[in-house]
Amino acid sequence: MTSIQQIPLDYTGTLADDGAGEIRRSVLPGGVRVLTEAMPNQRSVTIGYWVAVGSRDESPQGFGSTHFLEHLLFKGTPTRSAMDIAAAFDRVGGESNAGTAKESTVYHARVLDEDLPMAIEVLTDMLASSVIDPAEMETERGVILEELAMDADDPMDYAHERLAEVLLGAHPLARPIGGTPDTIRGVTREHVWDHYAHWYRPDEIVVTAAGGLEHDEVCRLVLEALSRSGWDLPEGASPAPRRAVDTTAAAAASxxxxxxxxxxxxxxxxxxxxxxxxxxxxxxxxxxxxxxxxxxxxxxxxxxxxxxxxxxxxxxxxxxxxxxxxxxxxxxxxxxxxxxxxxxxxxxxxxxxxxxxxxxxxxxxxxxxxxxxxxxxxxxxxxxxxxxxxxxxxxxxxxxxxxxxxxxxxxxxxxxxxxxxxxxxxxxxxxxxxxxxxx
Structure with a gap:
């Protein structure tokens, strides 16, 4: 039996039972969305914090900011150093990483079910309370330049980037996700901070998790962690609208x-x-x-x-x-x-x-x-x-x-x-x- 369910922005309830377990969705105060899939026989959980911002959404002055943020959010908060963040997952045999795409960014971790509270606490702190430290930014600038150099040395990666440019013209999707050496050298902390402040807010956040979990517990842990971060979480706030088709940008693709x-x-x-x-x-x-x-x-x-x-x-x-x-x-x-x-x-x-x-x-x-x-x-x-x-x-x-x-x-x-x-x-x-x- 085919099950296709539209997801209104204000929907709270069960989306499906997909064989492995029940899939539920809730909207928390502040407009934060939480979707989970319970897999009762799993001892692990993978959790991701999504933001609907990618490389196409950057200002001309801030090209590369989205990818820069992916690196910088692991570099510390007022209560955790970069080493604290790394050690938290290493201590329990977990994994943490992030990925920037052209229309979204995700920060994710895989841990044992018993360590899910820690993963939620650390990922929320990273997302909501990053300090974007100037010294760390300069260090990471060098790391990103090395990453770009590595990609440029791969002829297949290089060819794929050139194809996007040739096929998409002036469209924002034609830009490389990681930026270019020139844009990474030129972007300032102010540009990155403005990008962070604009997009990283409760109504833009989507939390998804699958594995050995309970939906209500995940919602409770996420809400408590966000509250400790100091974010404003008004009751009844609506999630941000989903991305609309940008006809102006599409017209620039030649x-x-x-x-x-x-x-x-x-x-x-x-x-x-x-x-x-x-x-x-x-x-x-x-x-x-x-x-x-x-x-x-x-x-x-x-x-x-x-x-x-x-x-x-x-x-x-x-x-x-x-x-x-x-x-x-x-x-x-x-x-x-x-x-x-x-x-x-x-x-x-x-x-x-x-x-x-x-x-x-x-x-x-x-x-x-x-x-x-x-x-x-x-x-x-x-x-x-x-x-x-x-x-x-x-x-x-x-x-x-x-x-x-x-x-x-x-x-x-x-x-x-x-x-x-x-x-x-x-x-x-x-x-x-x-x-x-x-x-």
Whole structure:
């Protein structure tokens, strides 16, 4: 039985019982949202504190602030040093980390169920009471510059960044999540502090947790920890609205067609062909997922068979897509000898165009359904994956779909759906990026 439940911002109650356990949502004073999935047989809990702010939301003067904050919130509060924060999780064998994306940021931890009160206390303190210490910021500036240098040394990462720039033009989503060396060197503590003060407030916070937990206890612990932080938590306050589609920004996204070459002293060229794709909530996103699986999702995919197995032109080749609130883009990747770049790029385009004109076979469709559904079910055995699903449901989709419903949506995709979504992609402009030795 498919279960799809819309999530109004003021909703409090049970969203579903998804086999593992009950999924509940509450809105706390101040507009803080808490979503949990109880998994009674688990001894661990993964908890995440989400903020719907990403690299696309930065001011021109503060490019890189979101990623900078991801680092700085681990660097101390009025009551905890950076060492105190690190030691709190090491002492119990737990894990803590954070991730910045283009439309959200999450701070998360995985601990034993008995250590959940500690994790809530420490993560809340970090989020609500960071001091953004000037000395720590200068130290971390060097760390981030090293991180960017490491990414720039990876030709595949470098190629993906260049593809986003070529496909999205002046759109804020085209900017690298971590900033650039110039923006990181230039951003000031004032810019980072203003970014923190604007976005890190109760009505923007979403707490999601999955594992061995009790929902009411999680709500109590979160509310008590936030109250100790000194945040204003008025009763009846509403959560901030979910991200709206930014039509002005979408209009700035223009593709720079053709082949763009970037010189890098490596042995192998990284080749990417891409174009505009679907937004996160587009109804065809499930068909796109099935199309990607058939085209370039594994060793039996068309790209792998054509480019690697039959012709021996590449070791790695795949298809992918990235979706956001107002647009998305797709890409086809292969790593090959610099002399074979044009041949490989033509083969990738030919396979995409063939999907837009011919129906995939029943065997390919069945294999893609099994690949996606099997991967989804196996992934849901992780408390981290279930925690992330709750965050995505709340911040991005505004709906919760249980596991059965998710699998039903994938299995409902037919051959004509795949052909039609491929045709949507092929209709648009394309661009290519090549990173490797100069020709």
């Amino acid at each position: 593709i720079d067609p053709g082949m763009h070459r970037f010189a890098k002293q490596v042995e192998q060229a990284s080749v990417l062909v891409g174009g505009r794709s679907l937004s996160t909530t587009d109804e065809d996103r499930f068909a796109l997922g099935v199309m990607n699986a058939i085209l370039g999702g594994g060793m039996s995919s068309r790209l792998f068979q054509q480019i690697r197995e039959r012709r021996g032109l590449a070791y790695s080749t795949y298809a992918f897509s990235a979706g956001y609130s107002d647009l998305g883009y797709y890409g086809l990747y292969a790593g090959c000898q610099p002399s074979r770049v044009s041949e490989v790029a033509d083969l990738m385009v030919a396979e995409l165009e063939r999907m837009a004109t011919e129906h995939v076979t029943a065997e390919e469709l069945d294999r893609a359904h099994g690949q996606i559904c099997g991967g989804t079910v196996l992934g849901m055995e992780s408390t981290g994956a279930r925690m992330s699903r709750l965050g995505r449901s709340e911040l991005v989709l505004g709906e919760f779909v249980d596991l059965t419903g998710s699998l039903d949506r994938v299995r409902a995709v037919g051959a004509e759906d795949v052909r039609a979504v491929a045709a949507r992609l092929v209709e648009g402009e394309r661009a290519s990026v090549v990173v490797g030795p100069e020709a």
